[in-house]
Amino acid sequence: MKISDVASWPVQLGAAARHRRLFHPSGVLARGSLERTSPIGRGLPVYSCDVVGRLSKGVGTADSLPDIAGLAWRLPPQLSGTPWDVLLASTLAGNRFLLWPANSWAGITFSSLMPMRFEGTLWWLRARLNTQFDGSGLSLTSVNAQLERGGMEFDIEQSSISGEFEPLARLVLREKLPHGRDVSFDPVLHTAAGVRLVPDWLTDVRRVTYHRSRIGRSAE
Template sequence: MSISELTTLPIRGGAALRKKRLFHPSGILCGGTVTRLAPDGVGLPLVSGEVVGRISKGAGTPGSLPDFAGLAWRMPGDADGPRPWDVLTVSSAARVVLRPVRSWPEAQYSTLMPLRYRGGLYWLRARMRTPVDVDGLSVEAVRDRIETGPVEFTVEQACGIGSFTELATLTFDRELCDDDPGCDQPFDPTVRSGAEIALEPRWLTRMRRAAYRNSREGRGAE
């Protein structure tokens, strides 16, 4: 058994006891679109198209209590080919520092790890730009908001230590179920990251891959 497997083995036990995801256990699956705003060929190879997403609470605190806000989405391919690309982000105070928040619009989401693409290291971040007129961090509030109109996020990219620039708009306009098309696989950027994109550093990617696998196996998702 590898060091990554041994280190993340307790996650399997935690997921088994919880009988659900150990991390980001409460959330809403949603469908929508991503629309590229950056010029083609500038930065990451994101292309416009349909997406499946999930807005979630990291620790699963009840009701509207503060938590780490999560935003994930899956694209069926990118400019380099039709391989799926999963992006996972979480509320942060900087590119790599987790930060709990008290409301959805307050959160600034980060991938926490850079993405290597064609010799460059890129960071992704996002922010909700749709007001949610409910105090607190409630998944139900997001569900109610999507029922009345789309929820939009601005997605930005930065190369290395450079400034962030606008990459795309992410729009969710409907709630989905686990058995809807494209929703049958958990989000996992360590195994689905497009045709030529890789999370860095590799040792941390291996650790995350083992953690996600143990969480899935612990709750019987595989």
């Protein structure tokens, strides 16, 4: 049995017990747009388009309690024929892969946690909220209120494995989608042509884990 199978079985059982995602079970889904600000051909092949995004709490703590914050968005199919799902999570400030619980939506640094290989270069992604956020704590209710007040804007940045972060795109979430609507984000199954997460062994763990999670909650 491979390590990916061993790691994924608890996720399937947990999702089955909760009848929803084991990780990031609580979230707000919204329509929005992504605008590329970096010159075409520089770095990852992100393109300007309408997107569906999700802000979530990793463990699902109640109300405004601290948690691992999640930010995900789906770009519609382009050259690859499949959508492109990008998933980021809150990390310790200045760190690319160390998960860290956030106390508030303001001031979070979201990271891809794993680099993406594209045309022979490894690229990291991060996002930072660029909107004055009135809500206190890490409450999803405050996210709903902020969307009603005009939306939330994020600066998306990229960095080569040895370089500094630079502007890549601007993400704006504007309109909350109806309660009960869901999207099964999967950054391994849904990716842009020529883009893949590395290292391969960890990508395989994530691939099987997301698959088991969907089976556990009957989403596949």
